[in-house]
Amino acid sequence: MSDLHVRxxxxxxxxxxxxYQVPRQESQTVLDVVTYVQRQLDAxxxxxxxxxxxxxxxxxxxVNGVARWTCRTHVSKVIDDQGALEIAPLNHLPIVRxxxxxxxxxxxxxxxxxxxxxxxxxxHDDFATVPPDSPARRxxxxxxxxxxxxxCYASCDTVAWNPAYLGPAALNRVWTLVQxxxxxxxxxxxxxxxxxxxxxxxxxHVSCAERCPKNISPTVGIAGxxxxxxxxxxxxxx
Amino acid sequence: xxxxxxxxxxxxxxxxxxxxxxxxxVHLVTxxxxxxGGLSAAEILARTQGQLAWLIFYSVFVVxxxxxxxxxxxxxxxxxxxxxxxxRDLCLGAFALLLIIVGARAVLxxxxxxx
Ligand code: SF4
Ligand code: SF4
Ligand code: FES
Numbered sequence: 001m002s003d004l005h006v007r008x009x010x011x012x013x014x015x016x017x018x019x020y021q022v023p024r025q026e027s028q029t030v031l032d033v034v035t036y037v038q039r040q041l042d043a044x045x046x047x048x049x050x051x052x053x054x055x056x057x058x059x060x061x062x063v064n065g066v067a068r069w070t071c072r073t074h075v076s077k078v079i080d081d082q083g084a085l086e087i088a089p090l091n092h093l094p095i096v097r098x099x100x101x102x103x104x105x106x107x108x109x110x111x112x113x114x115x116x117x118x119x120x121x122x123x124h125d126d127f128a129t130v131p132p133d134s135p136a137r138r139x140x141x142x143x144x145x146x147x148x149x150x151x152c153y154a155s156c157d158t159v160a161w162n163p164a165y166l167g168p169a170a171l172n173r174v175w176t177l178v179q180x181x182x183x184x185x186x187x188x189x190x191x192x193x194x195x196x197x198x199x200x201x202x203x204x205h206v207s208c209a210e211r212c213p214k215n216i217s218p219t220v221g222i223a224g225x226x227x228x229x230x231x232x233x234x235x236x237x238x
Numbered sequence: 239x240x241x242x243x244x245x246x247x248x249x250x251x252x253x254x255x256x257x258x259x260x261x262x263x264v265h266l267v268t269x270x271x272x273x274x275g276g277l278s279a280a281e282i283l284a285r286t287q288g289q290l291a292w293l294i295f296y297s298v299f300v301v302x303x304x305x306x307x308x309x310x311x312x313x314x315x316x317x318x319x320x321x322x323x324x325x326r327d328l329c330l331g332a333f334a335l336l337l338i339i340v341g342a343r344a345v346l347x348x349x350x351x352x353x
Contacts, residue, residue: 201313
């Protein structure tokens with residue numbers, strides 16, 4: 001197998017790409033390539049990963065222009081005919097160094113969107129009964145496996161155009177709470193995702209759903225939030 | 239501007255889009271039929287003038303165009319030019335007024351008032 005021609009972003013926002021030759025291997029992931037560069041070619045390369053099996057959400061990068069989870073992205077899936085691979089940090093987030101972005105703005109939006117559960121029960125109460133096949137529970141099933149990787153956030157044009165926009169992941173999280181029969185703060189959640197920075201700002205581009213490695217469709221959840229918000233507003237509840 | 243008002247603007251934008259879908263269709267179909275039928279502008283006006291139904295129809299049209307255009311422009315200015323805040327909203331308010339005035343003149347012409 002021939003070598004891969006890899007270009008990796010070095011430095012902060014003012015940085016640029018550096019070129020590396022990396023031996024091609026069977027079943028090689030993009031994270032393997034980055035790890036090879038860091039271990040064999042340049043120990044100063046900064047990047048982030050933890051689980052390597054698609055659970056932690058820390059390894060997302062821009063690979064040949066597209067945001068992806070690198071630990072589960074096979075090189076064969078993304079290289080072009082020339083064997084070129086370009087790896088950059090995620091879009092829409094401040095670059096700390098090399099491939100590491102500051103995820104704080106991303107998670108701050110979860111807090112701003114009221115992404116916390118609020119229930120009324122204590123440990124002394126009995127379990128809540130939620131029928132597994134109820135529409136609300138199914139809607140939650142479709143949205144709950146988010147690993148917080150930021151791929152959707154980096155892929156959303158609205159995030160670029162509207163810096164205050166809460167973004168697909170935070171809104172997706174709030175959608176699961178609004179559907180949660182145990183959550184007692186539905187109106188607070190809806191209030192938090194209303195307005196110019198909220199769910200109404202979504203253009204239904206569907207890039208988030210297209211790119212989400214967990215096959216979640218934040219677009220569907222956001223559409224649900226828009227409906228719930230409209231209903232509550234028309235009823236004068238907000 | 240409060241998030242609540244922003245939500246109302248968004249609802250107005252969606253609502254006006256639905257009304258506009260009907261208005262634009264009626265307007266276009268009527269125009270095509272009239273022009274294909276060989277009617278001149280003067281002949282069309284002779285048929286609309288004094289008709290309360292057309293007055294109401296085009297008044298609704300103008301109001302929904304104003305709402306839809308101004309709220310849409312507000313988002314475009316924010317997202318494309320990064321222009322947000324009270325000054326933008328004030329300018330848009332003035333623009334809405336302009337649309338209403340120009341539209342009202344056209345509607346009154348179609349209805350034949352002031353002649
Ligand atoms: S559907 Fe909405 S949240 Fe998803 S990428 Fe498009 S604008 Fe962003
Ligand atoms: S919704 Fe998908 S793409 Fe977005 S943070 Fe969660 S897992 Fe990642
Ligand atoms: S390293 Fe955990 S998801 Fe990729």
